[in-house]
Amino acid sequence: xxxxxxxxxxxxxxxxxxxxxxxxxxxxxxxxxxxxxxxxxxxxxxxxxxxxxxxxxxxxxxxxxxxxxxxxxxxxxxxxxxxxxxxxxxxxxxxxxxxxxxxxxxxxxxxxxxxxxxxxxxxxxxxxxxxxxxxxxxxxxxxxxxxxxxxxxxxxxxxxxxxxxxxxxxxxxxxxxxxxxxxxxxxxxxxxxxxxxxxxxxxxxxxxxxxxxxxxxxxxxxxxxxxxxxxxxxxxxxxxxxxxxxxxxxxxxxxxxxxxxxxxxxxxxxxxxxxxxxxxxxxxxxxxxxxxxxxxxxxxxxxxxxxxxxxxxxxxxxxxxxxxxxxxxxxxxxxxxxxxxxxxxxx
Amino acid sequence: xxxxxxxxxxxxxxxxxxxxxxxxxxxxxxxxxxxxxxxxxxxxxxxxxxxxxxxxxxxxxxxxxxxxxxxxxxxxxxxxxxxxxxxxxxxxxxxxxxxxxxxxxxxxxxxxxxxxxxxxxxxxxxxxxxxxxxxxxxxxxxxxxxxxxxxxxxxxxxxxxxxxxxxxxxxxxxxxxxxxxxxxxxxxxxxxx
Numbered sequence: 001x002x003x004x005x006x007x008x009x010x011x012x013x014x015x016x017x018x019x020x021x022x023x024x025x026x027x028x029x030x031x032x033x034x035x036x037x038x039x040x041x042x043x044x045x046x047x048x049x050x051x052x053x054x055x056x057x058x059x060x061x062x063x064x065x066x067x068x069x070x071x072x073x074x075x076x077x078x079x080x081x082x083x084x085x086x087x088x089x090x091x092x093x094x095x096x097x098x099x100x101x102x103x104x105x106x107x108x109x110x111x112x113x114x115x116x117x118x119x120x121x122x123x124x125x126x127x128x129x130x131x132x133x134x135x136x137x138x139x140x141x142x143x144x145x146x147x148x149x150x151x152x153x154x155x156x157x158x159x160x161x162x163x164x165x166x167x168x169x170x171x172x173x174x175x176x177x178x179x180x181x182x183x184x185x186x187x188x189x190x191x192x193x194x195x196x197x198x199x200x201x202x203x204x205x206x207x208x209x210x211x212x213x214x215x216x217x218x219x220x221x222x223x224x225x226x227x228x229x230x231x232x233x234x235x236x237x238x239x240x241x242x243x244x245x246x247x248x249x250x251x252x253x254x255x256x257x258x259x260x261x262x263x264x265x266x267x268x269x270x271x272x273x274x275x276x277x278x279x280x281x282x283x284x285x286x287x288x289x290x291x292x293x294x295x296x297x298x299x300x301x302x303x304x305x306x307x308x309x310x311x312x313x314x315x316x317x318x319x320x321x322x323x324x325x326x327x328x329x330x331x332x333x334x335x336x337x338x339x340x341x342x343x344x345x346x347x
Numbered sequence: 348x349x350x351x352x353x354x355x356x357x358x359x360x361x362x363x364x365x366x367x368x369x370x371x372x373x374x375x376x377x378x379x380x381x382x383x384x385x386x387x388x389x390x391x392x393x394x395x396x397x398x399x400x401x402x403x404x405x406x407x408x409x410x411x412x413x414x415x416x417x418x419x420x421x422x423x424x425x426x427x428x429x430x431x432x433x434x435x436x437x438x439x440x441x442x443x444x445x446x447x448x449x450x451x452x453x454x455x456x457x458x459x460x461x462x463x464x465x466x467x468x469x470x471x472x473x474x475x476x477x478x479x480x481x482x483x484x485x486x487x488x489x490x491x492x493x494x495x496x497x498x499x500x501x502x503x504x505x506x507x508x509x510x511x512x513x514x515x516x517x518x519x520x521x522x523x524x525x526x527x528x529x530x531x532x533x534x535x536x537x538x539x540x
Binding site for chain 1: 396397399400402403404407408437439440442443445475476478526527528
């Protein structure tokens with residue numbers, strides 16, 4: 001699992017060959033192995049919402065599943081941190097299996113594509129191999145931060161968030177989940193954040209999910225973080241999940257710590273914003289296996305993300321008027337994914 | 348299928364909370380069943396967001412229509428006959444409320460004093476498991492539990508026997524429950540019909 005397979009090398013070559021045939025705006029990005037279901041009605045690039053992102057290593061694909069019927073617009077992002085693999089695979093699974101009955105689903109499996117281009121430790125795998133019905137597939141295991149080569153400017157001594165004046169370590173300037181709402185003329189990471197904000201606003205997203213992972217001992221592991229305006233939806237979801245045997249904690253966004261998705265997406269757009277965290281052992285220990293750990297298997301983590309999204313959307317639907325509901329079919333069940341493995345449900 | 352399961356779970360929730368099941372009734376100390384009166388009011392002790400979960404459970408799911416303010420001052424609580432204190436210190440919650448742990452402790456003391464002066468009954472609830480234990484949480488739990496008529500604790504939060512020992516020392520009935528949902532069932536069973 002953790003070796004660098006020769007197949008992975010072949011895959012990289014194939015992806016580079018495939019990328020050569022892409023339109024200009026995608027030419028310098030990684031083209032990840034995502035195999036859309038026919039329910040995907042359009043594959044866009046994030047730069048369509050903010051054109052200066054075109055041609056940069058941060059541009060990334062947006063998969064749109066439009067039911068053609070009135071309903072909520074739901075946004076799901078994996079790969080804000082490209083080493084938080086369960087979020088990426090959850091988003092890929094949705095692209096490959098979700099079918100909206102009402103409303104729209106907008107999915108970005110690899111939100112910080114630049115972060116996908118490097119790995120922070122030589123002990124960590126560069127690719128995760130997953131057995132699927134069509135054979136073994138490889139998913140990039142990247143880094144937490146934008147690739148410094150792509151950032152366009154050296155890390156500052158300290159990163160100072162413009163809204164809060166919070167001072168963070170300099171490398172946090174390359175952490176997508178610290179720089180929202182971004183800047184149209186900022187660093188690559190800030191422009192990426194700005195592009196996401198434009199998408200959320202222009203598409204009138206109603207419910208937005210940012211899928212993450214944390215070390216198992218972290219306070220954040222198995223947690224839903226909710227913007228304060230939609231904390232009750234999170235509470236409803238936690239109660240529903242408990243009934244299914246899934247224990248999730250709940251926290252509101254901090255009132256003083258800005259720059260995070262759940263805070264800025266919820267504050268600056270109409271979206272109910274949530275961040276979901278599952279435990280990834282490789283975020284505590286480089287030598288741990290991010291996929292096959294017996295205590296925290298990847299399939300259970302993906303299943304937990306999916307169940308949490310479903311529970312939150314159920315809470316949304318409980319109060320949403322007709323014409324604003326979010327309903328999906330062929331959404332694999334928690335137990336099945338946890339038991340059979342995420343690969344069983346990928347194409 | 349998923350929708351069906353959710354529907355069934357919701358139905359069970361609704362039906363289960365419509366009346367106290369035998370399993371829940373067995374958890375409730377007989378001398379306490381039905382003696383807590385409306386109106387009720389929910390606040391936190393320590394600014395844990397578990398209070399928001401309890402509020403949704405009590406009001407949205409159980410339809411008990413309690414007042415709620417995670418950082419209620421004494422005047423907001425005045426007039427209630429049952430006070431639910433959701434226990435657990437949260438730095439994030441304290442920050443959101445603009446309170447230090449010392450200020451929060453003073454707020455809780457003031458609410459407890461008001462509750463005592465108005466002869467309210469007090470239900471102390473801990474639903475956050477081990478995540479809502481630790482030095483600050485323990486201090487605020489130790490402050491509140493001696494004033495409570497009953498403590499309802501979701502099992503994970505008492506793995507070290509802290510609540511068992513404290514409740515025994517303070518002679519406060521302790522109801523251990525396996526889940527937050529069951530904590531709600533117990534609370535409903537405590538309320539006068």
